[in-house]
Amino acid sequence: MNADKIPDIIIGRLPVYLRALQRMAENGMKTTSSQELGELVGISAAQIRKDISQFGEFGKQGTGYSISFLIDKLREILNVNRMWDIVIVGAGDMGHALARYQGFSNRGFRVAMVFDIDNAKVGQKIGGFIIEDASTMTERIRSAKIKMAMMTVPASAAQAVADKLVQAGVRAILNYAPTSINVPHNVRVQYIDPSTHLQRMTYYLD
Amino acid sequence: MNADKIPDIIIGRLPVYLRALQRMAENGMKTTSSQELGELVGISAAQIRKDISQFGEFGKQGTGYSISFLIDKLREILNVNRMWDIVIVGAGDMGHALARYQGFSNRGFRVAMVFDIDNAKVGQKIGGFIIEDASTMTERIRSAKIKMAMMTVPASAAQAVADKLVQAGVRAILNYAPTSINVPHNVRVQYIDPSTHLQRMTYYLD
DNA sequence: TAGATTGTTAATCGATTAACAATC
DNA sequence: TAGATTGTTAATCGATTAACAATC
Numbered sequence: 001m002n003a004d005k006i007p008d009i010i011i012g013r014l015p016v017y018l019r020a021l022q023r024m025a026e027n028g029m030k031t032t033s034s035q036e037l038g039e040l041v042g043i044s045a046a047q048i049r050k051d052i053s054q055f056g057e058f059g060k061q062g063t064g065y066s067i068s069f070l071i072d073k074l075r076e077i078l079n080v081n082r083m084w085d086i087v088i089v090g091a092g093d094m095g096h097a098l099a100r101y102q103g104f105s106n107r108g109f110r111v112a113m114v115f116d117i118d119n120a121k122v123g124q125k126i127g128g129f130i131i132e133d134a135s136t137m138t139e140r141i142r143s144a145k146i147k148m149a150m151m152t153v154p155a156s157a158a159q160a161v162a163d164k165l166v167q168a169g170v171r172a173i174l175n176y177a178p179t180s181i182n183v184p185h186n187v188r189v190q191y192i193d194p195s196t197h198l199q200r201m202t203y204y205l206d
Numbered sequence: 207m208n209a210d211k212i213p214d215i216i217i218g219r220l221p222v223y224l225r226a227l228q229r230m231a232e233n234g235m236k237t238t239s240s241q242e243l244g245e246l247v248g249i250s251a252a253q254i255r256k257d258i259s260q261f262g263e264f265g266k267q268g269t270g271y272s273i274s275f276l277i278d279k280l281r282e283i284l285n286v287n288r289m290w291d292i293v294i295v296g297a298g299d300m301g302h303a304l305a306r307y308q309g310f311s312n313r314g315f316r317v318a319m320v321f322d323i324d325n326a327k328v329g330q331k332i333g334g335f336i337i338e339d340a341s342t343m344t345e346r347i348r349s350a351k352i353k354m355a356m357m358t359v360p361a362s363a364a365q366a367v368a369d370k371l372v373q374a375g376v377r378a379i380l381n382y383a384p385t386s387i388n389v390p391h392n393v394r395v396q397y398i399d400p401s402t403h404l405q406r407m408t409y410y411l412d
Numbered sequence: 413t414a415g416a417t418t419g420t421t422a423a424t425c426g427a428t429t430a431a432c433a434a435t436c
Numbered sequence: 437t438a439g440a441t442t443g444t445t446a447a448t449c450g451a452t453t454a455a456c457a458a459t460c
Contacts, residue, residue, distance in 0.1 A: 009451075015405035020386055023361065033417065041386045045417090046453055053419050061418045062460040079408040086404070093303035098400065100299050103384050107401035108408065147411055148404065155229065172407035174400060178309050180226060180247045188410055190403040194304065194380060195313035197396040198292070198354065199221035201378035202285040202314065204394055205353055215427075239441065251441095252429055259443050267442045268436040 010051050016041050018074040025067050033064035080108030089161050090152035091116040091131045094176055100127035141168035148172045155179035216257050222247050224280040231273050239270035286314030296358035297322040297337045300382055306333035347374035354378045361385035
């Protein structure tokens with residue numbers, strides 16, 4: 001294990017490798033090569049080898065990588081060889097979809113609570129969760145020691161909600177609100193905004 | 207307008223600038239500076255000036271940028287000074303949420319059709335759209351000349367659906383399926399996978 | 413063994429930052 | 437005018453690629 005600081009751009013590719021490897025494992029494959037994995041994920045074989053080698057010598061010359069071994073290592077590196085509880089803030093359509101999403105459990109995540117400010121929604125059930133009042137949020141998150149959140153609130157509410165989450169001890173926010181937010185340096189943010197993603201592609205269309 | 211090829215990493219930041227500028231405009235602001243915009247989006251002022259200057263001289267020394275003028279220019283550059291029709295493939299929870307999402311229209315997008323393979327879903331309504339049979343998809347997309355799609359299908363179906371979309375003439379795919387897909391070079395893909403985004407953050411958590 | 417593929421090095425390529433003249 | 441801020445240059449910093457010895 002290399003003690004140097006690993007660039008975030010490399011960290012960002014590891015989940016993509018892991019996802020592809022888990023798929024390969026499901027399909028019964030036992031080993032793969034940087035070449036094969038690269039074709040699957042659209043990244044050069046050299047880069048995949050370089051990325052992986054930052055963390056150790058996980059491959060074998062001549063035969064490549066053991067898929068299950070590499071999965072274990074990547075899960076360890078990414079800290080997803082455990083379950084992370086996540087809260088959802090905002091019980092609109094997108095919050096609903098995430099609350100019911102089946103794709104978290106085998107990737108290291110579990111939705112733990114869902115919050116909304118709308119009294120008409122509080123108390124209702126979505127995907128097995130009872131929607132809780134956002135006014136109790138800080139305390140609930142803090143006492144459950146939850147570190148991750150998904151924000152599916154309007155842009156106008158995003159900064160205030162983010163501030164409350166940070167206060168509650170959240171250290172990673174997946175932000176579905178279509179706006180940038182400011183958080184302290186020790187808090188990570190990832191952005192999911194379909195319009196922004198789409199606009200990145202229209203540039204190339206006629 | 208610079209005729210050189212603009213790096214994709216710059217193109218990727220423009221929608222973020224545009225989103226912030228539209229927010230400023232809604233709040234009644236008339237001008238801004240690279241400094242102010244940078245603090246809002248978390249990018250250095252120098253980089254913002256450099257990015258914008260790739261396309262022309264849109265600012266004024268001493269006063270900064272006219273927000274409405276810069277919005278116009280960015281919309282023009284990104285090709286979103288028009289409406290793009292989009293199809294949704296997969297009418298599960300995520301497809302539902304996207305079909306009902308109100309955040310597309312003022313960013314240049316309009317959902318035009320929703321498809322699913324499930325006969326139990328075909329004919330039902332979501333968000334004002336009637337779910338259509340996926341077997342008619344290629345022909346429907348082709349004759350409507352639609353160039354963009356959002357895929358909210360299981361990972362196992364993603365590659366086959368992508369192939370059909372490409373055949374139908376789609377040139378940009380926003381892929382919500384948790385898997386990488388392979389498409390020809392003239393087709394753009396953007397990925398939205400909450401687990402992948404979350405795993406990029408857990409690396410930094412204890 | 414022969415063939416395949418890793419891990420790593422050095423070279424190349426590309427992106428970001430700092431600084432400042434120009435100018436509103 | 438004085439102050440502010442752009443657009444741009446040069447320097448720095450960082451990422452990717454190509455190549456190959458090592459070795460399974």
